[in-house]
Amino acid sequence: MNVLWYYIIFFISVYIVAILFRNKLKVDVYGPILMRRTQKMKGWIDSIAQASPRFWRWTMNIGIPASVICMGIMVYLLILSLKYMLQAPQAALLLPGVDIPGSPIYIPIFSGIVALALLMVVHEFGHGILARAQGVGVKSIGVILVAILPGAFVELDEEDVEKAKRSVKLRIYAAGSMFNLGLAAIAWVVLIILTMSFIPYAFQSDGLKITSVTPGGPSEGILQDGMVIQSINGYSVGNRTAANKFLNNTSPGDKITLTTNQGTYTVTSTGNPNNASTTYIGIRGDTNLVVKPSVAQTYGDVIPWFLYNLADLCYWIYALNIMVGLFNLLPMKPLDGGIIFEELLRYKIPENITGKIVSCVSWLMIGIVTLLIVYGTVPGIMQMF
Incomplete structure (x- = not known):
């Protein structure tokens, strides 16, 4: 079930609770x-x-x-x-x-x-x-x-x-x-x-990490969140820029072979839902980062990842x-x-x-x-x- 359903269920539940207990919760309801x-x-x-x-x-x-x-x-x-x-x-x-x-x-x-x-x-x-x-x-x-x-x-x-x-x-x-x-x-x-300063010093890139598999997209049921793509059609991709550059040279309908840390998979691309002329495989990804061994020895893994997540939040x-x-x-x-x-x-x-x-x-x-x-x-x- 995609996250949109959870939002729908959550907001319906909020309305039901608010209407049933409006006096106790001091909630004003206007339609x-x-x-x-x-x-x-x-x-x-x-x-x-x-x-x-x-x-x-x-x-x-x-x-x-x-x-x-x-x-x-x-x-x-x-x-x-x-x-x-x-x-x-x-x-x-x-x-x-x-x-x-x-x-x-x-x-x-x-x-x-x-x-x-x-x-x-x-x-x-x-x-x-x-x-x-x-x-x-x-x-x-x-x-x-x-x-x-x-x-x-x-x-x-x-x-x-x-x-x-x-x-x-x-x-x-x-x-x-x-x-x-x-x-x-x-x-x-x-x-x-x-x-x-700190992030370039502490991390190095290691492929393309799948952050989201789009519901209803070509990769649904084939790829999973968290997989790290190492190559596309045999072309090594060390980061998101390299992956986008390769995909921009393909066409909708092409078979895309992705080698990941969990195996090799083939996805048949389609046109983007909002622009049918561009290749779309239904995933979002970001450069997969790993803590450099020298940094891990000095600071461990917790501090580098805390600062990385802080940067993402910022x-x-x-x-x-x-x-x-x-x-x-x-x-x-x-x-x-x-x-x-x-x-x-x-x-x-x-x-x-x-x-x-x-x-x-x-x-x-x-x-x-x-x-x-x-x-x-x-x-x-x-x-x-």
């Missing part, structure tokens, strides 16, 4: 939306905000124009992705552990869940910290589940927000994505330090915070970018016209995003069942 509010951690947000209110305000004075610039870049990239949509998928579902055939992204389950949890907490705390630094009240903090999309939220005092100056509102709205980008920058620095914290943080700045309500866009238009344009412009732009963005997601993921999802 497909579940919300649980709490007063915990409000004091922690207050203490961080009040430690240096001026610092947070001036930081977001930079964050506001940065958000607007990122908004423009994201709109350009979103429209540009339509041009390349027919050549390769431009969207993916950010579900850790779910390997959708043809999807450009596969997120490992442990690193992905930790990274997504940090992403949501940092994003919402960013809103809360900037709100409290400027005297806007926080009514509650909580978690939310919309169908199968989990999230977190900070509920601000609506009266305080309504009374606040436009600059105050913009700082609060920009804070979420700016905090995400800040966390991404920290993770990137740690990642660079580890990958440029990579996904960096990647997911960049992707989601920038996506959230699209001028599309109810995303923060849509609210920022609306607030900026109100500065010079009457309310009734502003509402129409924001609505039209939001629906246009929603249409493009939906098209990219459907085209980029549905063919692969259908292949999984």
Whole structure:
């Protein structure tokens, strides 16, 4: 059973438990939306905000124009992705552990869940910290589940927000994505330090390790997770780059012979679910690394692998915070970018016209995003069942 089924079973179970025990668990149910509010951690947000209110305000004075610039870049990239949509998928579902055939992204389950949890907490705390630094009240903090999309939220005092100056509102709205980008920058620095220093010193490559066999793909039932590919059609592959280079010179329908540490197997390739002209064998792999003997004698195996896994976690914290943080700045309500866009238009344009412009732009963005997601993921999802 593929991981997607586990997600479906898990979320159905969550809904059943939430509905049956809503009073005991203090869960609010609004159709497909579940919300649980709490007063915990409000004091922690207050203490961080009040430690240096001026610092947070001036930081977001930079964050506001940065958000607007990122908004423009994201709109350009979103429209540009339509041009390349027919050549390769431009969207993916950010579900850790779910390997959708043809999807450009596969997120490992442990690193992905930790990274997504940090992403949501940092994003919402960013809103809360900037709100409290400027005297806007926080009514509650909580978690939310919309169908199968989990999230977190900070509920601000609506009266305080309504009374606040436009600059105050913009700082609060920009804070979420700016905090995400800040966390991404920290993770990137740690990642660079580890990958440029210790990991090259401690590890050496030894083939291509299969990290995932895509459900419904040509290799399902033949290859297994954890196998190490040593050669393809007799061509030695010491790492992922060498394997990709060889496969790029093959065609859909070719028989691919893979020599692994567990035996030799033959897979008949097909066309990629999202690009039938490219060879697809239905596996994801990464360079198989082993600790160098000299390093193992000095440090053992535990420390090198701990630092390697830390680098992997930092990579996904960096990647997911960049992707989601920038996506959230699209001028599309109810995303923060849509609210920022609306607030900026109100500065010079009457309310009734502003509402129409924001609505039209939001629906246009929603249409493009939906098209990219459907085209980029549905063919692969259908292949999984």
